[in-house]
Amino acid sequence: MAGSRRPGRNFLFVPGPTNIPERVQRAMIVPSEDHRSSAFPELTLPLFEETKKVFKSREGQIFLFPATGTGAWEAALTNTLSPGDRVLAPRYGQFSTLWIDLARRVGLDVEIQDEEWGTGANPERIEEALRADREHRIKAVLVVHNETTTGVTSDIGAVRKAIDAANHPAMLYVDGVSAIGSIDFRADEWRVDCAITGSQKGLMLPAGLGLVCVSKRALEAAKTAECRRVYFDFNDQAKANATGYFPYTPALPMLYGLREALACVEDEGLENVFARHRRLADGTRAAVKAWGLTLCAKDPKWHSDTVSAVMVPEGINGAEIIDIAYRRYNLALGAGLSQVAGKLFRIGHIGDLNELMLLGALAGVEMAMQDAGIRITPGSGVAAATEHFRNTREG
């Protein structure tokens, strides 16, 4: 009879939660301590400053909520907008859909711009909508930087240019949940008013922190915004954070973990982290091409460096590949969500990983695809990825 133990490591290749580096795991094993002690700000005040670096922000203020990306979405909207305010939101995947749903449920009036799944935010259409809004009823533009459902990255710099070209005062809110800490993100340069992420992706931590980097303008808006919020109130948080405290009991191990995760990023170098993600993503894309398959992303300009969504051939259920990979090979892949359920599987290449880890996952994908009835040349994807890695260097 088969035993219950699965020897060796689980290969975690979902696009979040991601692998937690051992030094970060160790840093999180801490005894409880008094979060009102006079020493506590020695942890928190430098941590707020360090966290800003992954957002590339000097101007912004960081809020760390015991939440996830969804909580950070809600915090950004409810703190800075009032019921009935109009927001413009492109929709091109499950996460942009969910953010729009949340915006509606907190009372906002959402002007949706539907884009084909596999593409992303369209700066021309955004500019057009803003130009048409002569009365400036649109208060904010909400964009998902990296749509994790489809493996599509949108050009946030171009969205900023579109807002400026329309000469429109709308604020810019960006969901960077599967981008920040892995794909270049420039909160100050792009004048992002609320930049949002969660701890379990590029930051290589467990889920449990919702992070928002807030511009001066958005903080000002929080003084008069009327959407209801209590726990997530920026004003309460800012007051307590100013001296290194929280308005409630903070999740201490997460704060220690964050400090260590940021030290990992600093040790590797943020730009090197981006380059590593690009290289691993390129290796994955080389494998997909060698298998004769395609990505959900319609064009290379949409390619995501943190997740590849691989379309499965007609007649094959992507969910079966994922289940085989998990049960037979101890490999976790991301599922197709909503309108792409069954049509694709996702390979997350985000967080703390290297070439050989990824090659192991690609080998597992090949086996699972063959087991599910997809005819590929065995070893073709792995070979293409190894060639890419051998012929390119980091940095």
Ligand code: PLP
């Ligand atoms: N936004 C994006 C782009 C995501 O990928 C996710 C989760 O995967 C979320 C938002 C929701 O974040 P959370 O699950 O941390 O609430």
